[in-house]
Amino acid sequence: MFGIVTDDVTLTPMLDSTALLTDHYELTMVRAAMRSGAAFRPSVFELFPRRLPTGRRYGVVAGVGRALESVEAFTFDEPTIDWLLAHDVVDQPLADWLADYRFTGSVWGYPEGEVYFPGSPLMIVEGSFAEAVILETVLLSIYNYDSAVASAASRMTAMAGERPCIEMGSRRTNEIAAVAAARAAFVAGFAATSNLEAGRRYGVPTRGTAAHSFTLLHASEAEAFEAQLRALGEATTLLVDTYDIEAAVRTGVELTNGRLGAVRLDSGDLAELAGSVRELLDSLGATKTRILVTSDLDEWQIAALRGAPVDGFGVGTSLVTGSGAPTCGFVYKLVARADSDEPDAPLVPVAKKSVNKTSIGGRKFALRRLDARGKAEAEVIGIGAPPSGDTNDRPLLVELIRDGDVVGVEALSAAQERHARSRAELPLSALKMSKGEAAIPTLLLDEHGASTDNPYARSEA
């Protein structure tokens, strides 16, 4: 299996090759462009959101590391090329080119964990049209799903504050998407996951003890709890709502002489139950036994449990489905290309004119404008040289791939730390759970550095 290692970080894609995780039309476009002679014109593609999901105040970039893996693994072996030829997806000249395919261009992008706003140029891919266009589908898939999960996860960890969130939604999404979801949730501040593959592959801490079936398997709850305590120790978490919660809590405390690690509540009115279970635990002397809650939690439920004696949250369905926004709607658009395939041919901005789907031509810069206290004021994007002189503008684009070499690999913990810093910069309104506008406006600068009308401007409320 393929893998690259940089500073103890290994990139190991799920599949040996990501080349067919691709829309049919990416290859037919190259096939046709080879006929016209335009296939190898220097080009710039941009991956960006036209807007945030309805009501959201910011988004979170995730999947960057996985995207770099997928570019490294984007190669066509002989059986793959034979299949493409046999099904007339490619012709022989394209097949010959694909056999040697490796991305040789350069990629800049927002680093993983960074927040984003409408129009943020999340990834800028520079290369020949052919080598850059065929990465479209897999890059969008990764960014759209991982960022949807991270964007939801960030709202949950913001509401949970210091109390840890554990990702446990594997069963409610595609079995391999689940691994990516666990990773994305970690970027946005989740402490752990139930998903073992995410533990092995990405080093996300894994957690889990028992489900209701384990209690039902045994003749009595006490028998089940005893077995669990023997196997996993007194620090374990007992699931106490299979039959009668009060009886289960008493049993757990008795069996551990009050040293039980935690109890888990997975049904009912969690705020009320947490309160009465806390009272019961305290009355039994189990003052250090924590209370974990699960059961269809989302950011609003977590916010509603702020006043309850809850020590941790397990989140499943709403997390892995993006809490109402299961995809980000990122698009990947050609924004500039040369008129010839000479390497130094000048790049010409291009943009389509489809209704409600405009894009802005040209290679972008992107800055987060901060006020004197370091709070974010605006997302500043534009073409050409970024404005100079204002030291509070934080550049957002980092180099991810240089002339085909992946240079942007980092540890997942670095992305988690970046997200915490980046979210802390946002105005307080960003963390409101009510529907609203983007927390900061997106400003588009023209060639002269002047602010100009743009499709990402906020509508006035």
Next chain:
Amino acid sequence: MFGIVTDDVTLTPMLDSTALLTDHYELTMVRAAMRSGAAFRPSVFELFPRRLPTGRRYGVVAGVGRALESVEAFTFDEPTIDWLLAHDVVDQPLADWLADYRFTGSVWGYPEGEVYFPGSPLMIVEGSFAEAVILETVLLSIYNYDSAVASAASRMTAMAGERPCIEMGSRRTNEIAAVAAARAAFVAGFAATSNLEAGRRYGVPTRGTAAHSFTLLHASEAEAFEAQLRALGEATTLLVDTYDIEAAVRTGVELTNGRLGAVRLDSGDLAELAGSVRELLDSLGATKTRILVTSDLDEWQIAALRGAPVDGFGVGTSLVTGSGAPTCGFVYKLVARADSDEPDAPLVPVAKKSVNKTSIGGRKFALRRLDARGKAEAEVIGIGAPPSGDTNDRPLLVELIRDGDVVGVEALSAAQERHARSRAELPLSALKMSKGEAAIPTLLLDEHGASTDNPYARSEA
């Protein structure tokens, strides 16, 4: 790579092993149950929905073939076991057992493409507690996602009628989930997909021609169209909304002397545009040129385009995200187990009592009750022997795995045909796009075959 072949159908899972696509607690439960001596008690698990997504009138089972693959590939190699030991997920006795793990039990289930209702016992897994419980996560992941896509897809193909639907949502979901989505959409009647891996892996027909970037790459639209026609032939589909639609249609017709295969509209008011483009095409003599539409379609948009001269629909985001229901909420519950691990120990029904999360103990049968005209009247489920004598009851459970051997593999086209038949049996109300109750009621029979109260009964409107 692992694979089993039955009647020309190959099962090839995405990963060499699916064993870690599993929640941590599945393994700790087995670890603890090995301590209590209960781990190998004969058990029955059931995978089922408590309800349909809000407002939906039926659901569609998909992922069955992928689930069978995942059971076959559920094996633990040495590095995996070493990782589990090193991270204290398993102890040595469990590690030894996992090293030899292969599922040896039996599985019955609804065949792929069948429709389902609240409480339908979609999969019944019989084996020891240990060998059956650890399949929970991966089975739920596959069923929950694939069925969410198929359930949305079925509503779209129902609205499209004879006009083909093409799946093109890969970019809006996880890159590997996308392959499963293309497969599930095909089961529910989609004609083709843009996803190349779904083409290679599952034989789903693939389609695609060009995106806006292809037009923008060239100096003029005519130059782009010429290149595409040379490479892909006159039967190709030209994307005509990059600049001016009327001019693009005229160019496409001129370049092909009226023999152009199709045009694609990807923006704007599709009904109005399709009408004017049809008139223009006909006026230019291109009466056989088809009109395909894409751009944020869903079942309601497709229904709204019934009267428009549209010849095919490309569906992306809403399909791969389940059109508002990105997961099915299936659960996997222990419904019966023996009191000892003797192979012939009698099975005892079990059920938890958690608020709003009741399950019904015991191994189920399931029948679709049909009226004299062959129309579905009810979903009949119960414990014990199914009612006999009524020849219009169609049994729903088929054997999928017998004593560890996969016996339920079938061609994907068989699932597609089954879905068409099964949907055609439903009352007409099933195909209403407005929110409503399940199209037929779920009846729960007691041991004596009498109808009894059940949590799946429809609320009266």
